[in-house]
Amino acid sequence: MEPLVHILLPALILLAFLPKYKKEVLLFSLFAILPDFDTYIPHSHRIIFHNLLFISIVVLIVYIISNKFNAILSSYYLLSHLILDIEYPGTAFLYPFYNYFIGFKIKIITIAGNLIPQFKFDMIITPIIESFKFTESTYFGNISVMFLVLIILAILIYYCKKQ
Numbered sequence: 001m002e003p004l005v006h007i008l009l010p011a012l013i014l015l016a017f018l019p020k021y022k023k024e025v026l027l028f029s030l031f032a033i034l035p036d037f038d039t040y041i042p043h044s045h046r047i048i049f050h051n052l053l054f055i056s057i058v059v060l061i062v063y064i065i066s067n068k069f070n071a072i073l074s075s076y077y078l079l080s081h082l083i084l085d086i087e088y089p090g091t092a093f094l095y096p097f098y099n100y101f102i103g104f105k106i107k108i109i110t111i112a113g114n115l116i117p118q119f120k121f122d123m124i125i126t127p128i129i130e131s132f133k134f135t136e137s138t139y140f141g142n143i144s145v146m147f148l149v150l151i152i153l154a155i156l157i158y159y160c161k162k163q
Ligand SMILES: [Zn+2]
Pocket: 001, 035, 036, 046, 050, 081, 085
């Protein structure tokens, strides 16, 4: 998913609930793109920085050098990254203890005679070793483009209503 979506989506949700903490919410939103730095390490994307052990270590460091509130903010952004990356092949949530990607194939389907589309989720578990066979775009995916369009629409509607 695109870095911009990883930052904007959780930050906008948090700003709606914590409008008093704008500075902290925006500053810590940078944690939302931290896991994607494993892109620059060969055969490591969605593995070494995309798991609960890595998140725990980062949150513990934030807690030690800062405070509990900032540790909660950083864990929120880091976990949001893993959730937004859930689309196939998913992420290696339990690496290095479980060397598989856990992800979902998400399809929007319509059933004959029913005009309302439905989401179909198929859980896919892929061995990490399989991921070396394909290369995926870090910056563009179907779901992320859809989220980005929704965010832009929401911002446009908000500003049109304000005027
Ligand atoms: Zn990622």
